[in-house]
Amino acid sequence: xxxxxxxxxxxxxxxxxxxxxxxxxxxxxxxxxxxxxxxxxxxxxxxxxxxxxxxxxxxxxxxxxxxxxxxxxxxxxxxxxxxxxxxxxxxxxxxxxxxxxxxxxxxxxxxxxxxxxxxxxxxxxxxxxxxxxxxxxxxxxxxxxxxxxxxxxxxxxxxxxxxxxxxxxxxxxxxxxxxxxxxxxxxxxxxxxxxxxxxxxxxxxxxxxxxxxxxxxxxxxxxxxxxxxx
Ligand SMILES: [Zn+2]
Numbered sequence: 001x002x003x004x005x006x007x008x009x010x011x012x013x014x015x016x017x018x019x020x021x022x023x024x025x026x027x028x029x030x031x032x033x034x035x036x037x038x039x040x041x042x043x044x045x046x047x048x049x050x051x052x053x054x055x056x057x058x059x060x061x062x063x064x065x066x067x068x069x070x071x072x073x074x075x076x077x078x079x080x081x082x083x084x085x086x087x088x089x090x091x092x093x094x095x096x097x098x099x100x101x102x103x104x105x106x107x108x109x110x111x112x113x114x115x116x117x118x119x120x121x122x123x124x125x126x127x128x129x130x131x132x133x134x135x136x137x138x139x140x141x142x143x144x145x146x147x148x149x150x151x152x153x154x155x156x157x158x159x160x161x162x163x164x165x166x167x168x169x170x171x172x173x174x175x176x177x178x179x180x181x182x183x184x185x186x187x188x189x190x191x192x193x194x195x196x197x198x199x200x201x202x203x204x205x206x207x208x209x210x211x212x213x214x215x216x217x218x219x220x221x222x223x224x225x226x227x228x229x230x
Contacts, residue, residue: 015123090127
């Protein structure tokens with residue numbers, strides 16, 4: 001276990017392709033897919049989104065939230081996770097699920113169970129690994145912060161903007177759950193309440209920032225159309 005090491009996605013892709021053809025074929029036939037991603041401005045951790053072929057769209061949304069929405073979140077929100085992400089395992093497997101039997105949004109796994117990553121291999125160069133799961137259908141229906149969410153919702157009366165807002169809201173919820181579970185991986189002893197407070201604050205501030213920007217561009221468009229009328 002070499003904490004603090006990084007691993008490149010090319011190395012992992014090479015490794016996945018180098019496994020026996022029969023094994024890869026069986027995996028492909030049963031619909032197992034891997035999508036590699038990272039937080040937009042970070043070299044670690046490398047994230048492997050383990051999903052089924054039917055979940056390709058959801059996996060893409062999760063990777064978008066890490067690559068883009070993370071970058072668009074205000075600096076102070078990201079700084080709170082600076083050290084947590086720095087101390088995170090170099091490679092984190094996220095098992096994407098529709099739902100969890102226990103109705104949780106996600107979990108930290110005590111060991112890596114995803115088959116290609118469960119046993120150590122030279123290709124991993126001794127990087128440390130961790131695994132979590134995310135239940136995306138559960139995240140979709142989750143009322144993260146009912147009061148402030150409704151207040152923000154009310155600011156978007158127009159159909160297409162309200163739709164954009166809901167899409168952004170879902171991606172930020174997903175992002176906050178991923179951060180929450182990585183926080184558990186990094187500090188297994190930290191109480192749930194402290195971890196939850198941190199991830200909800202991230203979600204709230206990042207969403208408020210999005211709303212502020214969206215409303216600013218909205219009023220700019222209204223100003224322009226008024227001046228055209230004048
Ligand atoms: Zn938790």
